[in-house]
Amino acid sequence: MTTASLIPAAARGEVTQARVIHSEWIKLRSLRSTLFTLLAAVLAMIGLGLLFSYFTADRWAHLPADEKAHFDPTLVSLRGFYLAQLAVGVLGVLVVSGEYATGMIRASLSAVPRRLPVLWAKALVYGVVAWVLTTAASLVAFLIGQAAMSGHHLGTSLSAPGVVRAVLGAGLYLTVVGLLGVAFGALIRNTAGGIATVFGVLLVLPVLAEALPSSWFQNINPYLPSTAGQGLLHIHQEPHTLAPWTGFAFFCLYALIALAGAGVALKRRDA
Amino acid sequence: MIEAHSLTKRYGERTAVSDLSFSVRPGIVTGFLGPNGAGKSTTMRMLLGLDAPTSGRAVVNGRSYAEHRAPLHEVGAMLEARAIHTGRSAYNHLLALAATTGIPARRVNEVIDLVGLREVAKKRVGGFSLGMGQRLGIASALLGDPATVILDEPVNGLDPEGILWIRNLLKGLAAEGRTVLVSSHLMSEMALTAEHLIVIGRGRLIADTSVAEFTAQAAGDVVRVRTEDAEKLRALLAAPDVTVESRAPGVLEVTGLSSDRIGRVAADHAIALAELTPQQASLEEAFMELTRDAVEFQAPAPELVAAGSEGSAA
Ligand SMILES: Nc1ncnc2c1ncn2[C@@H]1O[C@H](COP(=O)(O)OP(=O)(O)O)[C@@H](O)[C@H]1O
Ligand SMILES: [Mg+2]
Numbered sequence: 309m310t311t312a313s314l315i316p317a318a319a320r321g322e323v324t325q326a327r328v329i330h331s332e333w334i335k336l337r338s339l340r341s342t343l344f345t346l347l348a349a350v351l352a353m354i355g356l357g358l359l360f361s362y363f364t365a366d367r368w369a370h371l372p373a374d375e376k377a378h379f380d381p382t383l384v385s386l387r388g389f390y391l392a393q394l395a396v397g398v399l400g401v402l403v404v405s406g407e408y409a410t411g412m413i414r415a416s417l418s419a420v421p422r423r424l425p426v427l428w429a430k431a432l433v434y435g436v437v438a439w440v441l442t443t444a445a446s447l448v449a450f451l452i453g454q455a456a457m458s459g460h461h462l463g464t465s466l467s468a469p470g471v472v473r474a475v476l477g478a479g480l481y482l483t484v485v486g487l488l489g490v491a492f493g494a495l496i497r498n499t500a501g502g503i504a505t506v507f508g509v510l511l512v513l514p515v516l517a518e519a520l521p522s523s524w525f526q527n528i529n530p531y532l533p534s535t536a537g538q539g540l541l542h543i544h545q546e547p548h549t550l551a552p553w554t555g556f557a558f559f560c561l562y563a564l565i566a567l568a569g570a571g572v573a574l575k576r577r578d579a
Numbered sequence: 580m581i582e583a584h585s586l587t588k589r590y591g592e593r594t595a596v597s598d599l600s601f602s603v604r605p606g607i608v609t610g611f612l613g614p615n616g617a618g619k620s621t622t623m624r625m626l627l628g629l630d631a632p633t634s635g636r637a638v639v640n641g642r643s644y645a646e647h648r649a650p651l652h653e654v655g656a657m658l659e660a661r662a663i664h665t666g667r668s669a670y671n672h673l674l675a676l677a678a679t680t681g682i683p684a685r686r687v688n689e690v691i692d693l694v695g696l697r698e699v700a701k702k703r704v705g706g707f708s709l710g711m712g713q714r715l716g717i718a719s720a721l722l723g724d725p726a727t728v729i730l731d732e733p734v735n736g737l738d739p740e741g742i743l744w745i746r747n748l749l750k751g752l753a754a755e756g757r758t759v760l761v762s763s764h765l766m767s768e769m770a771l772t773a774e775h776l777i778v779i780g781r782g783r784l785i786a787d788t789s790v791a792e793f794t795a796q797a798a799g800d801v802v803r804v805r806t807e808d809a810e811k812l813r814a815l816l817a818a819p820d821v822t823v824e825s826r827a828p829g830v831l832e833v834t835g836l837s838s839d840r841i842g843r844v845a846a847d848h849a850i851a852l853a854e855l856t857p858q859q860a861s862l863e864e865a866f867m868e869l870t871r872d873a874v875e876f877q878a879p880a881p882e883l884v885a886a887g888s889e890g891s892a893a
Contacts, residue, residue: 314724320649340666407664414662418628418654
């Protein structure tokens with residue numbers, strides 16, 4: 309009388325990584341915070357890119373000579389990444405910490421008691437979603453930005469050397485920021501703590517490094533996560549930085565280490 | 580079938596569960612009873628592999644929980660702290676859980692109807708009342724049509740209608756041959772729902788018994804006797820391990836002798852008895868008596884006991 313139809317033995321599926329990925333996709337798309345935060349990232353990327361492009365072109369005549377010499381029209385149109393990384397990082401943290409805050413993690417881990425598939429699925433699903441959206445936003449920001457600067461004959465095009473790398477690089481950088489968020493969300497299990505850690509690593513470390521004696525700074529700066537990761541966005545390599553893809557490889561390595569640490573913690577700790 | 584083998588859980592200095600062994604059989608509702616802080620929720624989290632035991636082992640349907648390839652089909656659980664993201668709708672919550680083992684959306688709709696949440700299924704869980712949250716928790720537990728169901732304090736905060744619904748649901752699940760373990764800190768509720776009891780206090784096993792046995796033991800050995808010859812009978816019954824109290828003229832409360840024995844003594848001395856009744860202590864009293872030493876935050880105990888005995892004498 310109580311339990312409706314029963315599930316026959318043949319229809320009782322096992323937990324697989326693919327199914328956990330499907331489950332995490334349902335979870336991600338069924339929260340309003342996902343929509344709002346990703347929308348904020350896309351708007352920041354495109355809107356700020358347009359503003360920076362427009363005002364740079366507008367003030368061009370008044371810019372000091374050395375700024376003109378270092379002018380990188382691609383980077384100017386992608387400047388929105390700085391704000392977008394906040395949204396992408398926060399949502400990465402929330403993907404995990406939101407489950408701890410509400411207790412949902414217990415339901416998730418009792419459904420998948422081996423646990424690690426949940427973390428990998430979260431990273432993969434969120435990584436792919438973040439990558440698609442931020443790459444598209446980066447391309448749009450670039451095109452709109454160049455259009456805004458073209459009136460002053462300052463724009464560049466996708467066929468110029470390094471431009472495709474920079475445009476795709478913005479999406480890649482933001483995706484890895486999102487993955488760092490997932491990793492720190494799982495390590496720290498608390499939204500505020502996770503967010504503080506991600507942005508401590510990305511925004512505060514470089515500031516602290518600048519306080520070091522300059523010889524130390526020159527040695528350390530190339531390997532700072534943000535410096536290493538953002539090299540992809542610069543058409544011309546900055547002083548005291550690694551080559552773009554080398555730097556990005558380091559950035560990915562940091563994210564992988566953080567995710568591996570998160571995996572170990574998830575496996576070991578009580579839920 | 581659930582088995583706990585010497586389960587022990589320490590959180591730092593604090594021992595939440597201590598050397599706890601029991602087994603839970605299919606086909607009946609087993610009540611997991613203990614005062615607040617006794618370690619019920621901790622034990623259940625260990626059964627589900629969420630908290631790792633400091634020592635000992637928990638086995639569900641023949642394996643430790645984490646070894647099951649299709650856990651939702653083996654064990655359905657509702658934990659005390661709502662394990663539900665408040666930003667998601669009930670439907671999507673269940674759909675996401677179901678996806679982990681490929682349970683189809685049809686089954687999600689079935690359990691939503693089963694617990695009576697059809698009308699609010701697409702609403703965000705954050706706006707749910709306590710009762711609706713409990714129903715959703717039960718829907719999650721039943722999603723995989725599991726052979727074993729574990730519910731932590733399912734009647735907490737429910738209205739009488741909800742309590743009755745859960746009681747019937749649990750009995751129905753057991754009647755279908757499932758293993759049902761339900762925790763509660765209310766003896767009265769368990770007496771109505773469960774057939775078997777596992778009682779713990781301060782993390783230790785206090786009793787593992789059927790409700791019927793528990794009730795019989797709870798009756799204790801107080802016998803109420805009413806007779807016109809109260810004083811004479813009182814003198815005849817006197818013995819080192821027998822106490823006789825009299826709260827009203829002509830009424831004795833005898834501890835330490837069975838009613839058979841008292842009747843025999845009275846007959847031998849030609850004392851007419853107007854009443855001879857073994858007293859049933861209330862289950863709640865028996866439970867409090869049993870766990871008195873194991874209550875974590877104790878109210879002044881003498882008051883509790885006094886209030887209880889007056890209640891039964893009245
Ligand atoms: N995660 C934890 N960390 C520290 N102490 C805990 C934790 N969980 C439970 N406890 C302690 O363990 C004891 C048992 O708690 P619990 O299992 O929740 O009891 P019950 O469910 O029977 O009320 C309590 O003293 C509680 O404070
Ligand atoms: Mg509890």
